[in-house]
Amino acid sequence: MTSGPLVRAGTGFATLRGMLDIEFAKRAAEAAIDDASAALRELSLDIHSHPELNFEEEHAHEVLTRFLEQAGFEVERSAYELPTAFRATFGSGSPALAVFCEYDALPGIGHACGHNLIAASGVAVGLGLKAALGPGNGAVLVFGSPAEEGGGGKILMIERGALNDVDAAMMLHPSPVDGAWPNMIAIEMLKVEYFGRNAHAAAFPWEGVNALDALVLAYSSISAMRQQMRPTDRVHGVITSGGVKPNIIPDYAAAEYYVRSSTASELAELHAKVAGCFEGAATATGCRLELTSLGRPYREVVTNDVIAEAYCENMGRFEVRLPGRGQQGGAIGGASTDMGDVSQVVPSIHPVFGIPTDAANHTPGFTAAAATPEAHARMIRAAKALACTAIDLYAKPELLASAKREFAAPER
Ligand SMILES: [Zn+2]
Numbered sequence: 100m101t102s103g104p105l106v107r108a109g110t111g112f113a114t115l116r117g118m119l120d121i122e123f124a125k126r127a128a129e130a131a132i133d134d135a136s137a138a139l140r141e142l143s144l145d146i147h148s149h150p151e152l153n154f155e156e157e158h159a160h161e162v163l164t165r166f167l168e169q170a171g172f173e174v175e176r177s178a179y180e181l182p183t184a185f186r187a188t189f190g191s192g193s194p195a196l197a198v199f200c201e202y203d204a205l206p207g208i209g210h211a212c213g214h215n216l217i218a219a220s221g222v223a224v225g226l227g228l229k230a231a232l233g234p235g236n237g238a239v240l241v242f243g244s245p246a247e248e249g250g251g252g253k254i255l256m257i258e259r260g261a262l263n264d265v266d267a268a269m270m271l272h273p274s275p276v277d278g279a280w281p282n283m284i285a286i287e288m289l290k291v292e293y294f295g296r297n298a299h300a301a302a303f304p305w306e307g308v309n310a311l312d313a314l315v316l317a318y319s320s321i322s323a324m325r326q327q328m329r330p331t332d333r334v335h336g337v338i339t340s341g342g343v344k345p346n347i348i349p350d351y352a353a354a355e356y357y358v359r360s361s362t363a364s365e366l367a368e369l370h371a372k373v374a375g376c377f378e379g380a381a382t383a384t385g386c387r388l389e390l391t392s393l394g395r396p397y398r399e400v401v402t403n404d405v406i407a408e409a410y411c412e413n414m415g416r417f418e419v420r421l422p423g424r425g426q427q428g429g430a431i432g433g434a435s436t437d438m439g440d441v442s443q444v445v446p447s448i449h450p451v452f453g454i455p456t457d458a459a460n461h462t463p464g465f466t467a468a469a470a471t472p473e474a475h476a477r478m479i480r481a482a483k484a485l486a487c488t489a490i491d492l493y494a495k496p497e498l499l500a501s502a503k504r505e506f507a508a509p510e511r
């Protein structure tokens with residue numbers, strides 16, 4: 100469905116929360132997003148061509164806050180004591196719905212997770228809702244959250260009060276596939292270091308304590324352990340330091356490991372097994388082990404069914420039929436996001452939208468795909484559906500109440 104002559108931008112739906120008002124509001128939102136599409140594409144490409152890592156997203160922070168200010172949002176730059184976070188607000192009171200932007204890139208491969216599209220989608224949803232909301236309808240908060248790729252920006256924002264008055268939260272993420280129930284699991288990021296003793300590797304090897312041996316043993320032990328892991332578990336590491344010269348027995352070796360499980364409690368079990376592998380290798384070689392955390396662990400995403408179903412219904416406006424709950428299969432399995440922590444605090448959704456590509460996230464192919472006009476068009480479509488979903492939540496108090504009941508249910 101496209102915007103037509105029914106559009107009455109900015110009239111809101113305060114007087115009559117009927118179907119007609121809601122449809123007017125949705126068409127106003129869609130028209131506003133269409134009107135801004137070219138500017139959003141420029142914004143997205145600007146961020147794409149300035150890839151910035153965790154907590155260093157100064158350019159993205161600047162262009163996004165400027166854009167939102169010019170669009171009439173009340174913008175707080177460097178919000179929550181984070182230099183590259185922001186909060187942009189329109190409207191007031193309740194309900195207050197939040198949409199998250201992400202804009203960090205990956206080392207060496209740029210915007211290989213397509214966060215340029217996420218940033219533009221958050222702004223798009225904000226613009227759509229600004230056009231649809233009338234006085235007394237509530238508030239929209241567009242959050243700029245830094246460092247999704249490992250720094251846990253959203254976790255810090257939550258701790259500093261970002262969600263205190265928020266009723267529900269949402270965001271979009273590009274992917275090779277579409278879906279409203281992506282399987283986003285809990286993660287912890289570990290640094291593993293072994294300390295041994297140098298020795299001449301040929302003349303006096305018995306003097307040495309080989310830190311690389313410890314690391315290789317640990318790597319192999321974890322590989323042997325995989326048979327006993329749940330199919331939903333993930334353990335993956337890279338060796339970041341493995342000695343300097345073959346004729347010196349390495350006194351230091353290091354690796355980084357990501358450990359993931361369906362839930363935070365399963366992750367605790369898996370952590371114990373992985374830690375056992377690291378400790379066993381230290382004992383076997385006589386090395387000293389240091390196991391430290393590389394930033395905050397992320398919790399799993401709990402998709403709110405009520406809101407996700409509303410999103411699926413609104414994707415139907417564009418003749419897109421998304422897989423229902425439990426029908427997603429293994430298409431998107433095992434990634435993680437700090438949106439998981441958001442979803443543990445307020446009812447949330449984190450739908451993924453497919454962009455045309457054969458490549459998966461975190462590859463150079465995906466970086467290229469995230470800049471195409473086709474990907475932009477898919478982002479615009481998903482942003483319209485998300486804005487329409489938010490309009491449903493603003494306009495139908497019973498829908499938001501039922502999302503909150505689901506969130507509060509003990510079996511959740
Ligand atoms: Zn990513």
Ligand SMILES: [Zn+2]
Pocket residue numbers: 212213214247272
């Ligand atoms: Zn991502």
